[in-house]
Amino acid sequence: MIESTSQKEQIKEQIGFLFEEELMQEIYQVGKIKKIPADSILVDNGDEILHIPFVIDGSVKISRDKDDSELLLYYIESGDTCTMTLQCSVTGSVSEVRATALEDSEVLLIPVMYMENWMNKYPSWRRYILESYHSRMLELMETVDAIAFMRLDERLEKYLTDQAKLTGSLEIHHTHQQIAEDLHSSRVVISRLLKQLEQKGRIQLYRNRIVLGSI
DNA sequence: ACATTAAGTGATT
DNA sequence: AATCACTTAATGT
Numbered sequence: 001m002i003e004s005t006s007q008k009e010q011i012k013e014q015i016g017f018l019f020e021e022e023l024m025q026e027i028y029q030v031g032k033i034k035k036i037p038a039d040s041i042l043v044d045n046g047d048e049i050l051h052i053p054f055v056i057d058g059s060v061k062i063s064r065d066k067d068d069s070e071l072l073l074y075y076i077e078s079g080d081t082c083t084m085t086l087q088c089s090v091t092g093s094v095s096e097v098r099a100t101a102l103e104d105s106e107v108l109l110i111p112v113m114y115m116e117n118w119m120n121k122y123p124s125w126r127r128y129i130l131e132s133y134h135s136r137m138l139e140l141m142e143t144v145d146a147i148a149f150m151r152l153d154e155r156l157e158k159y160l161t162d163q164a165k166l167t168g169s170l171e172i173h174h175t176h177q178q179i180a181e182d183l184h185s186s187r188v189v190i191s192r193l194l195k196q197l198e199q200k201g202r203i204q205l206y207r208n209r210i211v212l213g214s215i
Numbered sequence: 216a217c218a219t220t221a222a223g224t225g226a227t228t
Numbered sequence: 229a230a231t232c233a234c235t236t237a238a239t240g241t
Contacts, residue, residue: 152229175221186230191222207221207238 002028011108014056014079019124026118032109036060036101043099049088051109054081058105059166063182065098072159072182073097074139075166083136086129089115103167153193155183160203164212172210 002008008028016024033056036042042053045065053060060076062084076082076099084097089112118125146155159182163172180190194210197203204211 177221187222188224188231189229192224192229195223205222 002031002033007033010106011056015054015108018079018128020122023118023122023125026114027108027110030111030114034107034109036105036107038101038103038105041098041100042107043082043085043095043097045095045098047095049085049095049112051111052081052085052089052115053099053107053109055079056106056108059102060105060107061100061102061182063098063100064096069184070098070181071184073143074136075102075162077166080135081132083133086115086132152183152185152189153196156190156193157197157202159183160210160212170212172212173208174210175208 002011011027011031011033012024015027019027032051034053036058042060043049055076055078057078059078060082062073062076062082064071064073082097082099084095085099087093088095119129120126146158150158156179159179160172163174164170176190176194177187179194180187183190194203194205198205202213204213
C-alpha cells in the first residue's frame, strides 16, 4: 500500500502515462516501494518470484549467472520491468537471471497474484506487458549480436558508452574486474584493452574510476 | 608502517 | 584472448 503523496507522485511520473487511472489506484493499493542500494542484488538466480519489480528510480542490470561466471544481458531503466520475472510469475518457476542495482535505485513491487487478473481487466496492462517482452527481446538480440560479431575491444567501448548513457555520467565507477565479469572476460584482458583506449585518448583511467572523453 | 585490493605487464599457450 | 606469475600503485587500518 502506497500512502505517501510524494511516492504516488513519483510512481505517477514514471509509469502513470502507461495506465488508466483505475489501474493506477489498484497499483497504489497493492504496491510497495523498495529502495535498492547500489550493487545489491534484487533478484538472484533460483529465487522464487513473488513480486514483479518496476524500476521507478535508477537502473538495474540483468545478468546471466552460471558456474561463478556472469554475462550481462541488458539493463532496465525507469518505467521498465524485467520480462524474466513476468515469465516466472505466470509459470511459478524460479528466476534464471540475476538483477543487480546499478546505482541507488527504487523499485515498485507488485505481488504476482494480480498479474493475470490485470491482463484480462486492463488493456493498457496487457499492451504494456507485451511491449515489454518485445523490447527486452530486442535488447537481448543486440547483446547476442555484440557477442557474435564484435571484437572484445569494440564490445568494451560499447559497454562504456552504454553505461555512461544509462547513468548520465561520463564517470564509471567499476573495477576492471567487474567489467570483465559483465563482459565475461578476464580482468587482465580488460585492463589491457582499457590501457589501449587510454593511449588513444578516448578515456582516462584511475583506481575504481574511468572517465570517458565523450559519448 | 603494514595489509589489502586494484591495476599494469611480460611471457606462455 | 586467456592464464600465470609477478610488480607497482592506491587505499584502508
